[in-house]
Amino acid sequence: MLLRSFSKKIFRPECNPCFESLHCIAYLDQNIEPVLPYLNAVLGGFEYLNDPPAVVLKSQGRLITVQGGQIAINALKNEAEADKILEWLQREINAAWDNNVHIEPRYQGAPRPKVIEILKRLPKTNCRQCGELTCTVFAVRVAEGAKGPEDCPALGDETKQRLGEYMGQFDFDD
Numbered sequence: 001m002l003l004r005s006f007s008k009k010i011f012r013p014e015c016n017p018c019f020e021s022l023h024c025i026a027y028l029d030q031n032i033e034p035v036l037p038y039l040n041a042v043l044g045g046f047e048y049l050n051d052p053p054a055v056v057l058k059s060q061g062r063l064i065t066v067q068g069g070q071i072a073i074n075a076l077k078n079e080a081e082a083d084k085i086l087e088w089l090q091r092e093i094n095a096a097w098d099n100n101v102h103i104e105p106r107y108q109g110a111p112r113p114k115v116i117e118i119l120k121r122l123p124k125t126n127c128r129q130c131g132e133l134t135c136t137v138f139a140v141r142v143a144e145g146a147k148g149p150e151d152c153p154a155l156g157d158e159t160k161q162r163l164g165e166y167m168g169q170f171d172f173d174d
C-alpha cells in the first residue's frame with residue numbers, strides 16, 4: 001500500500017469567502033509521486049503536468065489535482081463529499097501502485113477534441129440559433145464539453161450523427 005494516511009483541510013476560497021462551494025486539500029503522509037503516471041493512465045487524467053508532476057482530473061464540474069504530497073479538490077458541497085472523493089482516490093492510488101507492472105505509464109493528458117474538427121462538421125452559417133455568436137464559438141463550447149451536437153438546431157440528422165461520432169471518441173465526465 002503506497003498511500004496509508006493523510007490529513008485534510010476544508011475551506012472556502014479566499015478570493016470569494018461567500019462562495020457556496022468548498023475547497024479541500026489533503027496532505028499526504030507518504031510521497032505518491034511515483035504512482036502519478038500510472039494513476040493518469042488508469043483514470044484518464046484531463047491534464048498531466050510534468051514539473052512538478054501532477055494529474056488533473058475533471059469530474060462533475062470540479063477539478064481534482066493529485067500531486068506527490070497533496071490532493072486538491074474544488075467545488076465541493078460539503079465535507080462528506082470530500083471524504084468520499086478522497087477515499088475513492090486512495091483506493092485508486094493504491095490499486096494503480098499495486099498493479100503498476102501491468103499498467104503502461106502515461107505522461108500526457110487524455111486526447112481532447114479539436115475545435116477545427118468540430119467546426120468542419122458544423123453548417124458554418126453563423127445563424128446564431130444555438131445562442132452563440134458564431135459557429136466557431138459554438139465549436140469551442142462543444143470542445144469544452146459545455147454543448148453538444150443536439151444544441152445546434154441547424155444540424156440535420158446525418159450531420160448531427162457525424163459530429164456525435166467524432167465527439168464520442170472523447171470522455172466527458174462533467
Ligand code: SF4
Nearest residue numbers: 127128130135138152
Ligand atoms: S446554430 Fe449551428 S449553424 Fe447556427 S451558429 Fe450555432 S453552430 Fe452555427
